[in-house]
Amino acid sequence: MLQSPGDPPRHDRAVPPHGAPGTRELRLLPKAHLHLHFTGSMRPGTLLELADKYGVHLPEALSCGEPPRLRATDERGWFRFQRLYDIARSCLREPEDIQRLVFEAAEEDVRDGSQWLEIQVDPTSYAPRLGGLIPAMEIILDAVDRAARDTGLGIRVLVAANRMKHPLDARTLARLAVRYRDRGVVGFGLSNDERRGLARDFDRAFAIAREGGLLAAPHGGELTGPHSVRDCLDDLHAARVGHGVRAAEDPRLLRELAQRGVTCEVCPSSNVALGVYERPGDVPLRTLFEAGVPIALGADDPLLFGSRLAAQYELTRVHHGFTDTELAELARQSIRGSAAPAEVQKQVLAGIDDWLAG
Template sequence: MTGEGVGRGERPREVSELPKAHLHLHFTGSMRHATLLELAERDDIALPDSLVEDWPPVLSAADEKGWFRFQRLYDVARSVLRTPDDVRRLVLEAAEDDVRDGGRWLEIQVDPSGYAARFGGITAFTDLVLDCVRDASERTGLGMAVVVAANRTRHPLDARTLARLAAQYAGRGVVGFGLSNDERRGRTEDFAGAFQIAERAGLVLVPHGGELRGPDHVRTCLDSLGAQRLGHGVRSAEDPELLDRIVARGIALEVCPVSNVSLGVYSDLTSVPLPQLLAAGATVALGADDPLLFGSRLAGQYATMRAAHDLDDATLARLAEMSFEASQAPSDVAEAARRDIAAWLS
């Protein structure tokens, strides 16, 4: 993967200028750190030191205690969103940050039930988010859509409710349905009914799998949920037969390298098996997951993988192309991006 795209003695091309689609970004996790601090100060919300002077926090999800600490920080951050204008600001700033990083298309993932109590219910909050997405897209030029995600720590019937909600908005800003939170919790098979509802509505099925659990859980996501894209999926590299199946079915992997290392899935960035996935022919879309907690946004994923694996610019360009291939971006957005990716490389 080295030796192409940059001549000897030339400086590598700037990754923030490479057009990209961003497919793995959680709602509250997209918040700017400065915005978190400002909103918390406004409402006199006490933040833990790990979200203030010790930011970004030192995290691990090797056990349930570590994941609980990560989830607690996420919940604390979510608590600063008190008004519709706060939500509007978060979405606009997420769009601005992606544009700054070369983003052309963003599918932001949200679980409306996590915000419903403060914003008038799941339908009212979804309406608000979609309005904010339309506004941010118009103001920044970034193409945007929403993935509604259920929380696997809640009852599967709640997931069905969210799937029906997402189905109502299919073709009106919602493009996918996911399943998030600690994949070691609950039984994935129990969420099959929700994914069937989403599939009938024509939504792309994007559950988390293959991060905190290994290849066996990836198989469950494929067989029980009909996954068409995998949130993370990086541990498919541990099973060549499974990886061949993923490649043959064209299932994209939303790989979030900095997140993987921060949560202890891999010891360091050089251990993230991106080269193995690419060598097998997998479709990979790099994502930032939760920049608020991991301290790295979209362009940072490309930059860290370039440095860790000595990726040449042609490989980075191919990663960017694959991010659009895996996306639900309109054809004109994807085609314009492909032309600009070629121009970046040439």
């Protein structure tokens, strides 16, 4: 069986000597979730049911009940990761499938203490089966509205371009994202293999998004070094960076991230699963935190990595020795780095204080 949502990743639980970890229940800690991909948020059981519904043959890596073994630090490994993701996405074919996925993702987040979710999606990937780009966007946003009403979770959408595609496609998506700003789109991202396509090739798309009032949140600093984070800052004027962990290798860059208040959406479980770091304790959470870089812990793709949001906090507690006071600060940084309205941020921050006081 896959791990239950929120269970700590299956790794050695030795604690580094940074102080005694706390004991408060991490699922009760209010927090925001800023790095969750659309198909990757799916429950494994849902994937099995949808594959059976549509007659999709799943490879053993997606059907065996265990998170697949992945190592994406070389192109062959990334291709395998992307292939598994694409197969899972092919099982989302009808509006009701989209509604189910978003509702279940919201349920899982609520269970893990999330009070604000910004889910990331490239609607072009779903458009062929949902009647086109605009119908796909409408279906996704309708599902988000419905899930927010049914679960009480604040949910917004970050539209992400694919850096493997032409920059003109990214401009089209940026205009689409701005068009739906009043329907819940809050940001614009750039995902897929950061070793492909220069950030500056997408500068116009990000300019369109920023001019339209959306925050810029491209991926960088995961599969390549700190220079990719630098490119996100200089070329795309990022307000947040998806991952960003490799910035830890450049002290000057760390200082700039801290001074500019650029939030890094750190996803510890996926960093290890994809081979960016060998062990959970190798993820440079302490380096970023102590440099003053804002951090928003994220689950990335729970379907493929086997753990959800609360598990990232548990990993941080167990493998990096973060105290409850420090974990509460991480939760504060997640909500401050979000696009949540001021009144929502105030409410969540008060809840974090209550958790710590309790």
